[in-house]
Amino acid sequence: METENRPCLTLGGKWLLPLLLITVNAAHKSELGSDTSATLINHSSMLIQRLQDLLQNSNSSDTTLRVRTTSSSEVKVFHTHQLLLTLQSDIFEGLLGNQSVVTLQEPADSAVLFEKFVRYFYCGEISIHLNQAIPLHRLASKYHVSALQKGVTEYMKTHLASESTQGHVVSWYHYALGMGDENLQESCLKFLAWNLSTVISSSEWVTVSNDLMISLLKRSDLVLQSELELFSAVEEWVSKNSPNISIIEKVLRSIRYPMIPPNQLFQIQKQSGILVSYHNFIQDLLFQAFQFHSASPLHFAKYFDVNCSMFIPRNYLSSPWGSQWIINNPARDDRSLSFQTQLGPSNHDSSKKITWNALFSPRWLPVNLRPVYSESVSSGSQSNRLDEGKPRLVVTSAMSGLDFAGVTFQKTVLVGVKRQQGKVFVKHVYTVHQSTDEVVDFLAHADLQKRTSEYLIDNSLHLHIIIKPIYHSLIKAK
Template identity: 30%
Template sequence: MALLWLLWVWLLALGTRGAHVLDLSGELPDALAQIFDSQQDCDLFFLVRGQEELHLCAHRLILAANPEARALAGEPGRNVTMSVDSECAPFLRDFIRYLYSRRIEVTLSSVKCLHKLASAFGAEALQAYCGRLFAALLPEDPSFHQALDLYAYARASRDPVLEQLCVRFLAWNLEALTRAEAWPRVPRPLLEALLPESDVAVSSELALLQAVAAWSGERGLSPREAAGLVEHIRFPMMAPEELFQLQFTLPLYRRLEALFRRKILQALEFHTVPLPLLARHAGLNLTRPAYRPRVYTAANWSAAISNGSLAAPRERRFPSSNEIGYGYYGSHGYRSGRYGYPNPSYQTFQTPLHPSFLFRDRLVSWTLVYLERMQDCWNYGFSCSPEELPALGLTRGGASDPTVGYENKALMLCEGGLVVDVVDFQGAKAPIPGALDANGSKPASSFPCAAGTFGGYQAVVRPFYLLNSTLLE
């Protein structure tokens, strides 16, 4: 009996191992979508009110099986009224069909409305997916009209993630925005969100002040409203001669003369009083944003290079360590390659040691390098691992100062110059993210480049006082 029982168990196991499975579950999404397309045998009826009325029917059981559709499926009664604005009414059928099939094609023309519908009716997965697609939209419009429209939509829909996405993109491209036709359209809440940021990329603080003054005049701000914006301008980051000329060149100065005088006096103290005295007697909090630079892209604080693909010859002679930083490069920062071609993958430049006028005659030499291969790291004296590449290298030449530190930034640029990511230099290197998608272990850029590759890179030097220096004791 026991033997027969064991034989039966063995035969049962043998039959299980030989089982075959027919899996047609892949056809289910299309089948469910066809049920919706048929508009038959419904037990739930939608009246869509917009510019024109639209009647659709649905099946409560199918919707109830999808967590994203339970808000609609749980509506009491058989008739549900949906209010949709005229702009998004054409996409409502696609949205409800998605709740059946859980599959939808999102285009640049539909992404905002699908995000709005998903937000309104609780489709969280679709809402998150469309939110990520907004990042692809922003670099495609150098006029910034679309970025401002998306910001207005984010504020209206109370979507903090989308709002912060727009703020970050516009902060990194604020210089271009101030020169665009859309600049007067910038709403005041957006400007109030941008001005306190340190990652704002502008050519200089003076250029930012001039743009804010022009914007204030265009919008007809009251003195009190304009003063609230000027409070965020970092006057110590402007040179003394620029500060002096404000009274003659800036009409806003006359409307806010008391405020400007106070800010200019504060800035002149920063420029003329040595750090030990400032720290000891002035009572200034030098860690405040006003005393630290933004991302200044003017030539006195930055340099740009390409990814090396523009260099014609494959073979090129690399400079020795003695040549770097000692005038070996031409006046434009590029060195001729072995065959006389310009090599744009590295550049030397000089910056002031510190923004204070006390350091106006002390310059620091920098070398910016595009590190594509391990050979580049060896030639330029960098310690790299293959996983880090490609990367940017930034080295400093000349004497250092124990009271000055650096928080340098690397800007990732698309063709046309839009900034799509800002990365910190950790020591002498900054990682280069993927321009379109994640590249192996590297994350993707915050915003993609339509071309799939970066058009170039810019290094920005950002010096600040080290307040824990022993020289202050």
């Protein structure tokens, strides 16, 4: 019989304690030779339970943590073990180097979770809810518990679309900004941009900071019903937050007024309280928008630069800009869709329609990999080739032979996931230029064969195809 000593329990990537695992070799001889088998006896769960008992019962404790909050005189006391704390935290290693009793000052939301935080040192796992993410991340960051910090960050990035009563993505963005976590910050900003209509209708919209508002309004990838919806939301935000005059001017001048039809522009000038109060901030932009709608784009481009962001559409969900496409049982076979969009955002072009054709295939193969139906090719080989196919999406204009002078088209495909409260959240956005028919790497890693796929909602693939007409100057503006 042989025995092996192997470390089998880790916390935060460090070996905690060696656990004796017994390898039993049973050997027997036969006429053909000998056979050796091994059995692994794993008691790691029992060891973790005993470590947790150490914390709960204060057995052999050599360190005391006293946790206070600034808003309360209450002190929480934890009898801990220096070895387990210092294995994962160099901060605790420094604090406990010359003393056995340490007093810590924590915000109230962190102090409430400190017992959960300490238990992590003993078992290497932790349960977490949306409202606990920030205080747990703050604790992990403060005490340099890198494994937990990374784990909470990943939790936040994968739970941006999770349902919460008050909303949480805006607060997570502000927290990430303060912590300097650019990765989490960008994930939150992208989610807010791609799901802005949902954010606008939530209670967290009014909690958006000045800087975040300005960052959002600069983006052309905002997903919302229309520019008018964005203007109404900005008006609400200004009335609830009362920012200073310079911020009001900056956000009002970030609205893309040429993307609002002239009848709606007339309406908001008459009915909007914010325009009555601050009309002088954007008077030139409104005048320019009316000029944009009244003249042909080619004539307008002679006098104004149409290559700036003011004349670039965002990702609008309303019908003139594209079409929703719900594909039931997408793994079954090829599907097609035809829809129309307006030639351009200018009122001069809004009545001119372009027909688009979309083709979706769940297993579109290159010619050399497509099945050859003959008796010489086995069914098993055909099946293997089918498995190699990837989802494909092609969007082409039915009027591609026409010359749309001064206009190019950007094709944007939104992929929705995880319906909550009757809403679909956008998780993926694919964008291609008009010269490209196929959407590159479309759902390259999706397994549409599985009903549990994260890309499916009730076994359906939710897409929204947006065609963004973009004007460009054929004649240099004077």
